[in-house]
Amino acid sequence: MKNKKIFYICQAAMIAALYVVLTFIANAFGLASGSIQIRISEALTILPYFTPAAVPGLTIGCLLSNYLTNCAILDIVFGSAATLLGASLTYALRRYKWLTPLPPILSNTLIVPWVLRFAYGLEDAIPYLMLTVGIGEVISCGVLGMMLLFSLNKAGKNILKLN
Numbered sequence: 001m002k003n004k005k006i007f008y009i010c011q012a013a014m015i016a017a018l019y020v021v022l023t024f025i026a027n028a029f030g031l032a033s034g035s036i037q038i039r040i041s042e043a044l045t046i047l048p049y050f051t052p053a054a055v056p057g058l059t060i061g062c063l064l065s066n067y068l069t070n071c072a073i074l075d076i077v078f079g080s081a082a083t084l085l086g087a088s089l090t091y092a093l094r095r096y097k098w099l100t101p102l103p104p105i106l107s108n109t110l111i112v113p114w115v116l117r118f119a120y121g122l123e124d125a126i127p128y129l130m131l132t133v134g135i136g137e138v139i140s141c142g143v144l145g146m147m148l149l150f151s152l153n154k155a156g157k158n159i160l161k162l163n
Contacts, residue, residue: 011053012060019044019061020068027069035116035124036132041065042140045083045104046149048091055091059084074119082111100149101141109134 022041026032032039041061047054062083066076086104093099113129116122122129 008053011051012057015044015047015054015057016061016064019058020065023061023065023069032065032069033071033075035122035129036136038136038139040140040144042104042108042137043144043148045086045090045141046100046145048087049094049097049100049149050152052091055084055087058087072115072119075115078111078115078119082107085111097149101145104141104145105134105137108137 019041022044023032023039026038026040031037044054044061045058047058059080063076063080066079071079083104086107089103089107090100093103109130112133113126116124116129116133117126124132
């Protein structure tokens with residue numbers, strides 16, 4: 001039992017670290033925040049399909065990324081909450097492979113525009129922000145995430161020693 005707990009914590013920590021690194025790469029190109037954002041790290045939101053450790057891993061990774069890239073406190077709190085919601089629902093839908101990117105796409109599309117409006121004072125209309133954030137999430141989670149999911153499936157479940 002002790003080894004499973006340690007393995008779970010290590011998996012979550014590795015996912016969090018990978019999320020942070022990928023967010024820093026996107027941030028270097030100006031893609032990690034703002035009204036138009038394509039966080040490469042959001043591709044990792046399909047990982048709850050494979051392991052429950054991805055839920056805290058993604059949440060902590062998002063929280064650290066937002067903090068380390070000097071995001072506003074509302075972004076740190078509610079952006080991380082959107083990731084937690086998306087990751088939790090992805091884990092809940094793990095039996096339906098094609099639905100795995102849907103929860104993070106929806107949670108970020110519905111929550112992040114309000115954060116952009118109130119935390120950063122963006123004057124853009126909420127529907128416009130939902131459109132731009134949603135497109136970025138479809139690219140990150142839907143396209144890149146599903147490519148990652150199929151790559152990990154092909155590589156076999158031994159990579160993450162799943163479930």
